[in-house]
Each structure stands twice: as C-alpha cells, then as structure tokens.
Amino acid sequence: MDGSSSGIQEPFDLIRLSLSERVFVKLRGDREMTGILHAYDGHMNLILSDVEETIMIVNEGEQATVSVAKRKMDMLFVRGDGVILVSPPSRT
Amino acid sequence: MDESPPPPPPDDAPDAQTPPPPQPHTTHTGSPTDFLKGVVGKKVIVRLNSGVDYRGVLSCLDGYMNIALEQTEEHVEGNVTNRYGDAFIRGNNVLYISAAEAIL
Numbered sequence: 001m002d003g004s005s006s007g008i009q010e011p012f013d014l015i016r017l018s019l020s021e022r023v024f025v026k027l028r029g030d031r032e033m034t035g036i037l038h039a040y041d042g043h044m045n046l047i048l049s050d051v052e053e054t055i056m057i058v059n060e061g062e063q064a065t066v067s068v069a070k071r072k073m074d075m076l077f078v079r080g081d082g083v084i085l086v087s088p089p090s091r092t
Numbered sequence: 093m094d095e096s097p098p099p100p101p102p103d104d105a106p107d108a109q110t111p112p113p114p115q116p117h118t119t120h121t122g123s124p125t126d127f128l129k130g131v132v133g134k135k136v137i138v139r140l141n142s143g144v145d146y147r148g149v150l151s152c153l154d155g156y157m158n159i160a161l162e163q164t165e166e167h168v169e170g171n172v173t174n175r176y177g178d179a180f181i182r183g184n185n186v187l188y189i190s191a192a193e194a195i196l
Contacts, residue, residue: 008151008152008160009152010152010154010160011151011152011153011154011158011159011160011180011181012154012158012180013152013160014151014160014178014179014180015180024176044182080182081184083182084140084142084181084182084185085146085176085179085180085181085182085185086179086180086182087164087176087177087178087179087180088177088178088180090176090177090178
C-alpha cells in the first residue's frame, strides 16, 4: 500500500513531478497564485514564472464582503514558510 | 445554618484501591507512527491550524508531516471550496490527521 496508485513515495515527489508545469499555490494571508514551477527546495521555497497572484481582501462592515485583487509577475521567489498547499496540474 | 450537615458525597466514586477499568473498545493500540502507517492509502481528514479541512486519500507523508493527498476536497466551514487531483500540504500547517474510514 505504499504510495497507493500513482507511485509517489514521499510528498516532495509530487512537487518534483510538477517541475516545468503550472502549479497552484495557496499561501498564508489569503493569497493564491498559479505559475510555472522552475525550482524548489526542502523549505518549499519556490521559483515561479508567469505568475498570477490572487489576493482575497475581506472588507469589514455591516455586511462583510470579499473583493479580489490580481496581479501578474514574470518571475518570483516564494519563501517556503508562506506556503500552505501546492497542487500540480491534474494528470490524466 | 438551621439545616443538618449535608450528606457525605456518594461513596461509589472510584478510590485509589480500584484500578481503572480496561477500555475494551480501544482495539487499536500503538504509536502515532503506527497510526500514520495505517492510514496511508486511506481516506483522511487533514485539519490545518487555520481551521480549513482537506478530505482525500493519503498518498504519503514525511517526517515534517508534509502530506500528499489525492482526490482532495477543501472544506471551509462545511462547504466544499476547492477540489484538487493531487495536493501537497506543507507540514507546519497541519493540526491533525483524522482517519475517515476504518483502519486495520
């Protein structure tokens, strides 16, 4: 029952198999981004290119609303401690 | 204080001489590591410190409690907010891992 169906032995294999692919990254502070994964390390520091970052902003008030800000960056270093989740593109 | 003194506390409380009864329903004993080995390949619920839940099949995990999940649903306050075919969760965010199906 090791690695179940997809032949993954350790969690970082998931990331290694996503190199050069577009990944979804969920970050602390209600931020998400997608970008092409170029490099990573054991801290989950990431190098991403062609990045679109989505920032959810909660507006306090009588009726709390959420607005979304987006921005694009060509090349980005993401510090690992901000990473919550990384999802590779769905493999078929 | 016109009442008689209150009755003594009930005497059926367990005292030091009675050993605690065994717990027959806890059939799964073992270390936390044994539990984690047992849930690999099973459906689990991973709760993060933020309160977000991830439900999916546990592919594997490492010593930092980094987790790889398959067929993952993200639950926020009871609602499914995202689905991922595969997901890597950085271990520092993990609050607990709960078995969502029977483990042997």
